Amino acid sequence: MIQIEKLRKVYRGRGREVTAVDGVDLTVAEGEVFGVLGRSGAGKSTLLRCVNLLERPDEGRVVIDGRDLLALRGGALRRARQGIGMIHQHFGLLGSRTVAGNVAFPLEVMGVPRAERARRVAELLDLVGLAEHAKAYPARISGGQKQRVGIARALAGRPKVLLSDEATSALDPETTASILELLRDLNRRLGLTILLITHEMDVVKSICDSAAVMRDGRLTEQGPVTGLLARPGSELAGGLFPLPPAEIRDGYTLVEVTFVGGATDEPFVSALARKYSLDVNILGGAVETVGGERVGRLQLELPGDPSLNAAQIAFLREAGLAVTVKTPTPETPDPGVRPAGTSAAGTPAAEPPASGMPSAGRHAGETSAVGTSSAGTPTAGTPAPETPASRTGAVHDVQEDAR
Numbered sequence: 121m122i123q124i125e126k127l128r129k130v131y132r133g134r135g136r137e138v139t140a141v142d143g144v145d146l147t148v149a150e151g152e153v154f155g156v157l158g159r160s161g162a163g164k165s166t167l168l169r170c171v172n173l174l175e176r177p178d179e180g181r182v183v184i185d186g187r188d189l190l191a192l193r194g195g196a197l198r199r200a201r202q203g204i205g206m207i208h209q210h211f212g213l214l215g216s217r218t219v220a221g222n223v224a225f226p227l228e229v230m231g232v233p234r235a236e237r238a239r240r241v242a243e244l245l246d247l248v249g250l251a252e253h254a255k256a257y258p259a260r261i262s263g264g265q266k267q268r269v270g271i272a273r274a275l276a277g278r279p280k281v282l283l284s285d286e287a288t289s290a291l292d293p294e295t296t297a298s299i300l301e302l303l304r305d306l307n308r309r310l311g312l313t314i315l316l317i318t319h320e321m322d323v324v325k326s327i328c329d330s331a332a333v334m335r336d337g338r339l340t341e342q343g344p345v346t347g348l349l350a351r352p353g354s355e356l357a358g359g360l361f362p363l364p365p366a367e368i369r370d371g372y373t374l375v376e377v378t379f380v381g382g383a384t385d386e387p388f389v390s391a392l393a394r395k396y397s398l399d400v401n402i403l404g405g406a407v408e409t410v411g412g413e414r415v416g417r418l419q420l421e422l423p424g425d426p427s428l429n430a431a432q433i434a435f436l437r438e439a440g441l442a443v444t445v446k447t448p449t450p451e452t453p454d455p456g457v458r459p460a461g462t463s464a465a466g467t468p469a470a471e472p473p474a475s476g477m478p479s480a481g482r483h484a485g486e487t488s489a490v491g492t493s494s495a496g497t498p499t500a501g502t503p504a505p506e507t508p509a510s511r512t513g514a515v516h517d518v519q520e521d522a523r
């Protein structure tokens with residue numbers, strides 16, 4: 121539905137050049153919710169604004185629903201752009217118009233006759249749950265309601281594509297959740313393709329089928345969210361499942377295990393411990409439901425150097441897990457985005473509820489902290505304390521293997 125090829129946008133002015141988008145290739149399938157995640161200044165807004173030509177790219181192609189936008193002019197371009205709705209962080213409502221008046225505005229511009237306009241506005245307000253507020257003015261409604269008006273207005277021209285520019289960044293967590301739920305609902309009911317930009321990992325986790333990470337104008341990784349989460353070294357996985365600082369003890373092997381879907385049904389840690397008579401130490405981890413699938417990351421410590429644990433690591437990989445063996449390094453990478461479970465101010469959210477092993481059944485949407493244990497049958501449910509007799513130090517991947 122959306123194809124972006126070799127897109128490049130350079131801002132020039134006052135003897136200065138800023139390459140905001142630097143050769144981006146991106147494909148969003150029809151009916152998909154695709155999130156572009158990145159820190160401030162990464163180029164996300166520019167990328168999004170190039171998709172509906174609010175910014176004209178310097179190079180590259182933007183193809184929406186089979187039409188090459190940069191090749192269109194005049195009426196053809198206007199019609200193509202009507203097929204692309206957009207919502208914004210600060211809503212952009214007209215304060216002098218009622219809720220209904222704001223939604224009617226694009227229909228007036230399109231020349232839709234009055235009676236049909238009234239019908240369509242009523243239908244749109246119903247769709248976003250604002251039928252009772254049709255006559256209210258923006259100053260009298262909440263932020264979440266304002267964004268609902270923005271969404272109704274964006275859908276006025278029956279677009280196939282909706283662009284979302286940090287649509288929930290100005291909202292509190294509860295309202296954010298309700299707006300994300302509405303977007304997901306519209307995506308399913310209308311078959312709407314959604315391309316959103318965000319710096320919030322939780323947004324990607326909640327509604328995105330696929331995602332990309334953007335840094336300095338480039339996409340550093342992209343693909344289906346569950347696939348990225350299972351990829352060792354993925355920034356997305358690191359941001360979604362921030363693990364405590366890893367500490368490698370002499371004579372031990374530290375591994376990170378990522379699992380998606382079915383693998384979580386198998387009690388692989390206890391199976392490993394039993395098969396090799398090992399004391400497996402669970403240093404930290406989390407399990408979440410992403411895109412309807414259970415996904416998680418665990419940090420395990422196995423007795424013995426990595427060279428002595430080859431069979432154990434192979435066992436985990438054969439169980440369908442992505443395994444990364446860690447080794448000391450001076451620095452850990454900075455994902456550059458707000459991790460999941462942190463507030464707008466960047467402070468950690470409340471401790472997730474303690475619960476059992478990831479192999480045990482979990483409820484959708486639940487986050488589970490897995491605490492430290494050091495027995496053949498690992499226990500869980502306690503927050504991971506400082507590991508005694510360990511030395512601090514960042515770690516990096518020496519051995520990577522996606523399933």
Ligand SMILES: Nc1ncnc2c1ncn2[C@@H]1O[C@H](COP(=O)(O)OP(=O)(O)OP(=O)(O)O)[C@@H](O)[C@H]1O
Pocket residue numbers: 131132138139140158159160161162163164165166167
């Ligand atoms: N109109 C402009 N003129 C000049 N430079 C610009 C313009 N708009 C953006 N930039 C620069 O382009 C780069 C990318 O900005 P952009 O707004 O696209 O990033 P972003 O990831 O959306 O960040 P934010 O979330 O803070 O908006 C930044 O260095 C920014 O300063």
